[in-house]
Amino acid sequence: MTALEVKNLHAGVDGKAILHGLDLTVRAGEIHALMGPNGSGKSTLSHVLMGHIRYEVYEGDVLLDGTSILGLLPHYRARLGLFLGFQYPQEVPGIKMGSFLNAAYKRMHPENEMEIPEFFAYVDERMNLLKLDPSFGARYLNDGFSGGEKKRAEVLQMLVLAPRIAILDESDSGLDIDALKTVAEAIDHFASPEVGILLITHYQRLLDYVTPDFVHVMVDGRIVRSGGSDLAQKLEELGYKWIKEEATVEVT
Amino acid sequence: MVLEQETVNREYKYGFRDDIEYVYRTAKGLSEDVVREISGLKDEPEWMLKMRLRGYSHFLERVMPDWGGDLDDIDFDDIRYYLKPSEKEGRSWDEVPDKIRETFDRLGIPEAERKFLAGVGAQYDSEVVYHKTLKHLEEQGVVFMGTDAALKEYPEIFKEYFATLVPPEDNKFAALNTAVWSGGSFVYVPKGVKVEQPLQAYFRINSENMGQFERTLIIGDEDCQFHYIEGCTAPTYTTNSLHAAVVEVIAKPGAIVRYTTLQNWSDNVYNLVTKRAYAYENSTVEWVDANIGSRLTMKYPSVYLVGKGAKTEILSVAYAGKGMHQDAGAKAIHLASDTQSRITSKSVSQNGGRVTYRGHLAVAKGARNVKSNVRCDALMLDAVSRSDTYPYMDIEEEDASITHEATVGKISEDVLYYLMSRGLTENEAMNMVVLGFLEIFTKELPMEYAVEFNRLIKMEIEGNVG
Ligand SMILES: Nc1ncnc2c1ncn2[C@@H]1O[C@H](COP(=O)(O)OP(=O)(O)OP(=O)(O)O)[C@@H](O)[C@H]1O
Ligand SMILES: [Mg+2]
Numbered sequence: 118m119t120a121l122e123v124k125n126l127h128a129g130v131d132g133k134a135i136l137h138g139l140d141l142t143v144r145a146g147e148i149h150a151l152m153g154p155n156g157s158g159k160s161t162l163s164h165v166l167m168g169h170i171r172y173e174v175y176e177g178d179v180l181l182d183g184t185s186i187l188g189l190l191p192h193y194r195a196r197l198g199l200f201l202g203f204q205y206p207q208e209v210p211g212i213k214m215g216s217f218l219n220a221a222y223k224r225m226h227p228e229n230e231m232e233i234p235e236f237f238a239y240v241d242e243r244m245n246l247l248k249l250d251p252s253f254g255a256r257y258l259n260d261g262f263s264g265g266e267k268k269r270a271e272v273l274q275m276l277v278l279a280p281r282i283a284i285l286d287e288s289d290s291g292l293d294i295d296a297l298k299t300v301a302e303a304i305d306h307f308a309s310p311e312v313g314i315l316l317i318t319h320y321q322r323l324l325d326y327v328t329p330d331f332v333h334v335m336v337d338g339r340i341v342r343s344g345g346s347d348l349a350q351k352l353e354e355l356g357y358k359w360i361k362e363e364a365t366v367e368v369t
Numbered sequence: 370m371v372l373e374q375e376t377v378n379r380e381y382k383y384g385f386r387d388d389i390e391y392v393y394r395t396a397k398g399l400s401e402d403v404v405r406e407i408s409g410l411k412d413e414p415e416w417m418l419k420m421r422l423r424g425y426s427h428f429l430e431r432v433m434p435d436w437g438g439d440l441d442d443i444d445f446d447d448i449r450y451y452l453k454p455s456e457k458e459g460r461s462w463d464e465v466p467d468k469i470r471e472t473f474d475r476l477g478i479p480e481a482e483r484k485f486l487a488g489v490g491a492q493y494d495s496e497v498v499y500h501k502t503l504k505h506l507e508e509q510g511v512v513f514m515g516t517d518a519a520l521k522e523y524p525e526i527f528k529e530y531f532a533t534l535v536p537p538e539d540n541k542f543a544a545l546n547t548a549v550w551s552g553g554s555f556v557y558v559p560k561g562v563k564v565e566q567p568l569q570a571y572f573r574i575n576s577e578n579m580g581q582f583e584r585t586l587i588i589g590d591e592d593c594q595f596h597y598i599e600g601c602t603a604p605t606y607t608t609n610s611l612h613a614a615v616v617e618v619i620a621k622p623g624a625i626v627r628y629t630t631l632q633n634w635s636d637n638v639y640n641l642v643t644k645r646a647y648a649y650e651n652s653t654v655e656w657v658d659a660n661i662g663s664r665l666t667m668k669y670p671s672v673y674l675v676g677k678g679a680k681t682e683i684l685s686v687a688y689a690g691k692g693m694h695q696d697a698g699a700k701a702i703h704l705a706s707d708t709q710s711r712i713t714s715k716s717v718s719q720n721g722g723r724v725t726y727r728g729h730l731a732v733a734k735g736a737r738n739v740k741s742n743v744r745c746d747a748l749m750l751d752a753v754s755r756s757d758t759y760p761y762m763d764i765e766e767e768d769a770s771i772t773h774e775a776t777v778g779k780i781s782e783d784v785l786y787y788l789m790s791r792g793l794t795e796n797e798a799m800n801m802v803v804l805g806f807l808e809i810f811t812k813e814l815p816m817e818y819a820v821e822f823n824r825l826i827k828m829e830i831e832g833n834v835g
Contacts, residue, residue: 167790169786190794190795192789192798194790195790195792207781207787211806212805212808224791224792224793224797278791
């Protein structure tokens with residue numbers, strides 16, 4: 118069965134150690150929320166999982182379906198069904214969203230051959246879900262997109278590329294109230310027994326629509342607390358202070 | 370888990386060559402006799418022979434240009450200046466010798482002709498071997514034929530314009546071209562005629578140590594509109610070939626003329642081309658110029674804005690991989706008021722390739738209210754490649770509005786990573802970024818050409834990945 122397992126992960130970037138022994142397992146059918154203060158290492162985790170070459174793993178392992186993926190370049194991980202919705206998506210001028218999605222889809226699902234019109238209909242359906250205007254298909258990838266549009270475009274890519282394990286890094290940040298609802302509903306729609314989802318978020322608002330099975334709190338490169346959806350509510354009320362204090366007590 | 374490695378294809382697809390028997394060829398090397406021989410073979414009028422000799426004598430006098438690329442390895446004595454592949458210019462592909470026809474088949478020309486072209490010309494080494502224009506265009510007076518044939522059939526109009534934009538003394542390679550020119554396209558579109566589909570010429574060098582010196586003369590009469598497009602390829606040899614063409618384009622008042630070139634030479638061709646256009650009152654000249662391959666290209670399409678209200682747009686893209694130097698750019702010379710120019714240059718260098726942008730923007734005294742916009746962007750795919758920019762400006766009127774922007778960039782690791790996270794290999798990601806960078810050019814091409822251009826660029830990039 119599909120599962121992403123992170124075991125005792127120590128990792129960093131450009132010589133700076135950021136993750137200090139992180140454990141996490143996301144199985145198909147589960148929705149996990151990962152929360153934590155700014156700078157705690159959430160995005161770092163996402164890039165280590167996706168395989169950014171600048172990020173180094175010092176210790177530990179990451180397994181997909183029981184096999185280590187640490188030696189694989191990002192495109193292989195993607196083709197195995199791993200997806201990352203970026204906190205800061207890159208702009209690629211001159212490449213139309215539609216043709217980009219088509220190229221990516223072909224790489225990820227070589228078994229599903231779709232003619233162009235069929236594929237574009239498939240994309241349009243998903244754009245509708247996200248209330249993205251179909252004209253976005255002819256726009257250059259993220260080029261000149263507003264902050265919120267970029268986030269929706271990331272979620273669109275997830276819906277189109279249909280991964281088995283999806284990590285969404287703050288896909289809810291920068292969205293207006295209606296857009297947040299739309300995006301949340303789209304994620305909810307995407308959730309199924311076949312996919313595992315890791316939502317990196319700062320806000321309870323998203324979790325009001327997409328109920329997580331597990332909530333994890335990350336502080337200083339470690340998961341210091343895990344619980345059910347009520348944990349997120351508690352954080353919303355109390356902030357991270359109490360968790361940090363407890364964490365310090367545990368360590369000393 | 371089985372993960373296959375993608376294979377890399379680094380072949381130059383057009384590198385094949387044919388063994389054909391030439392109908393005629395001159396001995397290697399250049400002399401006055403060779404010039405006379407070529408003119409005699411073509412049975413030319415006296416004025417043309419004189420013009421050729423003028424070119425030849427200037428060629429001898431003129432020193433090699435030393436301001437651009439490295440020309441030291443050109444051995445003028447080791448080049449064959451004239452190679453005639455067939456007896457006549459065919460009007461149907463059946464009249465073209467089998468082997469040559471097969472070559473153009475492989476290059477996809479007859480197929481493109483059937484699908485979307487208004488007229489086609491095909492040149493093989495020195496001579497045009499095929500020429501055909503759609504009937505309804507011929508009936509409207511559109512002339513599209515080999516330049517040699519035009520000299521015979523339209524002597525007056527030919528003499529009126531030939532070498533008026535690029536005189537024999539213009540530069541060393543224009544002088545050489547004038548001396549030994551052969552082939553090229555002649556286009557005349559009459560007043561008010563609009564040609565919807567492109568007129569296309571295809572230039573193929575087949576022989577080793579060959580010099581191809583086509584001469585193209587394009588005249589757009591008042592208020593006409595058309596698009597001329599040309600493609601070039603050559604086989605891969607170990608020794609060098611020389612392509613020294615001259616192109617003259619005249620846009621009469623109100624005419625809209627677009628000239629697109631897609632050059633994809635093998636990397637042993639010296640490509641030294643003089644391209645110049647005159648844009649008369651309220652006319653528009655558009656150069657769309659792409660250079661892939663060649664050992665050295667020196668080419669700066671120029672537009673002289675001679676009539677009030679004339680406009681030009683010059684779009685130049687260049688790719689230089691290993692062992693290639695693209696010294697390209699554009700010139701806009703504003704000689705009249707209310708004229709506008711826009712120059713966009715995009716270059717990509719990789720694997721030690723070198724690109725140079727050389728531009729010239731001039732606004733003459735008395736040319737008021739000129740607008741010009743120059744933009745050059747260079748993309749270097751690795752640290753061993755090189756890119757230089759030399760924009761010259763002579764602005765003699767204060768009310769000219771000139772903008773100039775230049776950028777030099779590298780492909781960002783984060784962009785590659787982003788694309789790879791969507792299942793693309795590093796190569797595919799790099800291709801995508803480059804194609805995106807060049808899209809401003811590609812979108813100006815007819816669809817079929819855009820597809821072909823993208824394919825060529827992908828092949829070059831993959832072949833040059835370190
Ligand atoms: N290239 C780098 N060099 C040095 N430090 C870095 C580098 N990249 C990230 N960091 C640091 O690593 C820490 C973790 O960053 P990361 O982006 O993973 O945090 P985050 O939990 O995603 O924060 P946020 O909630 O603000 O998105 C931060 O202190 C950051 O400044
Ligand atoms: Mg982050």
